[in-house]
Amino acid sequence: MTPSEARVVLVTGPSGAGRTTAINALEDLGFEAIDNMPLSLIPRLLDGPRLDRPMALGLDVRNRDFSVDALLALHGQGAEADGAQLELLYLDCAINVLVRRYSETRRRHPLTPDAAPSEGIERERALLEPVRARADTLIDTTELTPHDLRAVLADRYGTGEARHLSVSVVSFSYKRGLPQGADMVLDCRFLRNPHWDPELRPFTGLDTAVVEHVTADPRYSGFEDRVLDMLDFLLPQHRAEGKAHVTIAFGCTGGRHRSVTATERVARALADRGWSVSLRHRELDRQGLGPRANRSEDPKCGETNA
Structure with a gap:
């Protein structure tokens, strides 16, 4: 043309x-x-x-x-x-x-x-x-x-x-396959799994108790720090090349606990750095358990997944 x-x-x-x-x-x-x-x-x-x-x-x-x-x-x-x-x-x-x-x-x-x-x-x-x-x-x-x-x-x-870089951060379950169009996929399955704690199983990564459990894993802080260091380098390069959108996907077994925690925290950190960020929890959205403000300590969550 x-x-x-x-x-x-x-x-x-x-x-x-x-x-x-x-x-x-x-x-x-x-x-x-x-x-x-x-x-x-x-x-x-x-x-x-x-x-x-x-x-x-x-x-x-x-x-x-x-x-x-x-x-x-x-x-x-x-x-x-x-x-x-x-x-x-x-x-x-x-x-x-x-x-x-x-x-x-x-x-x-x-x-x-x-x-x-x-x-x-x-x-x-x-x-x-x-x-x-x-x-x-x-x-x-x-x-x-x-x-x-x-x-x-x-x-x-x-x-x-119109060509500004926007960032989507997505949580997902490996059991349902990778999100379509993901540019980067990060595996959270090495982290301690709240599913195996009967008291935490009904909750999700949107709840304080699960977040504390996941982030208390000694490996979590190093994982998040390295991910953010990588993104601090990569995102400006994508923008310089004229790319308009990047999707970063965090996965775990059921897409309910660990990946949700990581998605929320990384999305918040990127927004604090000035990036245009949207987030999506694929499995929680499917189950009607998407983000809600000030969720109670007894969320009555329904179906459970690891």
Whole structure:
């Protein structure tokens, strides 16, 4: 793309995969954003006055003139568009997660309004498979929160003032696999495990008793100090290279105690150093046990994990 060409990103994918979130995120990054753009109007839009900033166009199968062939033809002609370079961004998501999202919102699927959402999801994914295969950028949102998706888009599409380094710190369970998109993974399983103390087992790394237990391990302070020393060196280097987002993941067996403690403490230390930090506890969020202010000493936590 030459300096005289404006970036035009065509955003599509199955309903529920995050297209609206992506359009809003790109608008926040300085793009002119139009959602549910009819395909037939895009050539006229590009034939108009030269674009003075990048543009994001959301394309939805619900549009009456939507056609996979027309979209692929438009994308194929993108290099020839006068003063614009077209890119195809495809947001994908696992079927079971799309079904769950539809169940949570109780929405009807646009392709099967009178049938189960799962039928519409299957049909839509099959319809869009040729588009997925031709995408310039493919982002799988299966394991991404809206915040995570925004961070990925900022990394790939941010420019100028939008390109600042943000840091996400995540806790997770090794039993459920590594977090998608993690740049650095740190294993906390060598630390003393509160799970084996019956009195601490129902608590989480958000509770004072667990934090004290984990940090009392003689190895913990050296671990945290070395992690922060490494990040003090690495984060400025990532920023200097133009990277917009870094994800640091702390894992333990169940993602409930040790990794949560380390995530909270490291995130707080990085924020104190002036970094833009967000944190997420993947397993606690799944269990409805996310951060709460001043948790009691008897949290009645439910299911337990090591």
